[in-house]
Amino acid sequence: MKRTEITIAGDSPGTSHQLTRFDIGPDDPTLPKIFLQAGLHAGEQPGMMILHHLLAMLEAGEQSGRLRARFVIFPMSNPIGMGQVGLHHHQGRYHLRSGLNFNRGWFDLFEMLAENGGLTNLAAALLSGSSDSSESSGSSDNAAHNTAIIRQAVRAALDACQPVTALDHQRLHVAREACDSDVVLDLHCDDASLSHIFIVPQLMPGAQDLSDWVGAAATLTAEDSGGGSFDEVWPGLWIKLARHFPDHAIAPPPLAATLEYRGYCDVDDEMNRQDAQNLMGFFMGRGYVDAAPAVAPPSPSPSPAPLPLSATEIVVADRPGLLAYNVRLGDIVSVGDVIADLITLDGPTAFVERHPLCAGTDGLILSLRCLKYVGPGDTVAKVVGSKPLANRTGYLLEM
Ligand SMILES: [Zn+2]
Known part of the structure; x- marks a missing residue:
């Protein structure tokens, strides 16, 4: 497990923010990549406790050689929001300097690729084939080829961004890691709530196992909820590309979701340890982590169908x-x-x-x-x- 401290210069003189990142798993770029973050809304802290426990579980998995994916984890992805305490009250939802909701107005990657004739260049580089999931193996090869090209173009578009504020820098750091991930999980919570999930409808019912493992009381779908929230960015690109390039082999969208772990007050050591254990169950079910020897793989209770x-x-x-x-x-x-x-x-x-x-x-x-x-x-x-x-x-x- 490798820990990296990223220093982001603050917007006020003499200040800076520490963004902590963990990399766990084999250093093999051909393996699936799993991205997790918590605390994008900095006042929503059950996810930080869950990732605290998950880090220990993944580290144990790494030490026993059971990880079949690379994990990139930002347990506190918004140090800027963590610092927004005034009069003993934490305001972690909106960026005080700009008024922006920390989980709104994220990148539209398709629009970024479209700038300066980028889609024409992309069309020339992409191979043909069906975007259908029942594709032939040749088409599947083409989709893998195209995925590499698209990810390269996205990385170039993000690299071309010129961040100005601390928030710009923070967003770019996490976006660069999420943009080529196969699974992107953004851990939040509600006010006083049951667990639930926000996800684009194209990913359901394929991600029903995620809903089951999270124990979601509801899985709520919207392709575009209108706010540019973080989880919609990553599948959104692939959905738009498949529509724009119907004759090219475009891979299915990556699995991305906002996981709402109950309410603000549900930061609880034992409950959140179980939440982390359930995420491990999800990873095991997907083959990203091998189960420990002689331990029967657990199975979750079914959650309601998406709405x-x-x-x-x-x-x-x-x-x-x-x-x-x-x-x-x-x-x-x-x-x-x-x-x-x-x-x-x-x-x-x-x-x-x-x-x-x-x-x-x-x-x-x-x-x-x-x-x-x-x-x-x-x-x-x-x-x-x-x-x-x-x-x-x-x-x-x-x-
Ligand atoms: Zn939130």
């Missing part, structure tokens, strides 16, 4: 108040059921009126919030429904 993210209702407060929840995580609700009463805090009905906030869809209570004082537009709950909702188009994420 479109556009069917998940984000219930928001329409006024300020104090939330009195009427539901718990995992409850099943119907349209019109009261999710919470909002206790009015001002005006003639202050401290007397209870204003009900109701479910707009039938579904599962996936997320609530820890802190109960809310204002207009604040998320109160996420309800996982199965039918796309008319008001859920365009931007599908929280801000």
Whole structure:
């Protein structure tokens, strides 16, 4: 296991950030590459605890020669966000200097390749063949050839970026490692929540094993959730290339997903150690890690089938108040059921009126919030429904 400290100059004079990277596994570029990061939203720390445990498990696997893939791990991928503490309160979701959400506005690799006639050059270099998964072996060879060319072009495009801010540098460091990975897992958490996954629909049901191992209460799919989130970057490129080059052999998209490990408060040594163990189970199932001798490979419980993210209702407060929840995580609700009463805090009905906030869809209570004082537009709950909702188009994420 190799640890590398990357120093990023801070935007303020006299400051810098340390980005820590671990490389584990055989130094063989022909092996699959697995990328993991936690803490991109720096306030979401269950993933850091999970990767703390995973590092030890992978190191043990490396020492006993059981790794069949290369792992690149950033257990705290956003040191800039970790430093954003003011008045004893950590603000890890938005970059204070620019206002940018740390998991929005990531690269559009297809657009980057398209700049300066890049797609024409690519077309000349790519070999023909079907992008279909039922491709012949000759077409498969062509796809492997094309993958190498595309990855080279992506790396060149990233190398041509001219980072200015510390955030630019941080993004480039992790993007350079994610861009040629076969598996990209971005560990996050919600407010108060059950585990769930965000993934592009093209990767399902192929990644159902990931949902099962994560123990996802929901797997929510959107090809473009409208925010340019990290996990969509990597498969997004290959999906767009396959559409743009229908007669060329374009490999299927890499497996990338946002893994939401419950809520902010679910940083728990034993629970997160089990989460890491489950990720090892996923890696073993995929053949990236051999099981230890004489240990029966575990198997996960099945998770629910994926559902479109556009069917998940984000219930928001329409006024300020104090939330009195009427539901718990995992409850099943119907349209019109009261999710919470909002206790009015001002005006003639202050401290007397209870204003009900109701479910707009039938579904599962996936997320609530820890802190109960809310204002207009604040998320109160996420309800996982199965039918796309008319008001859920365009931007599908929280801000
Ligand atoms: Zn997050």
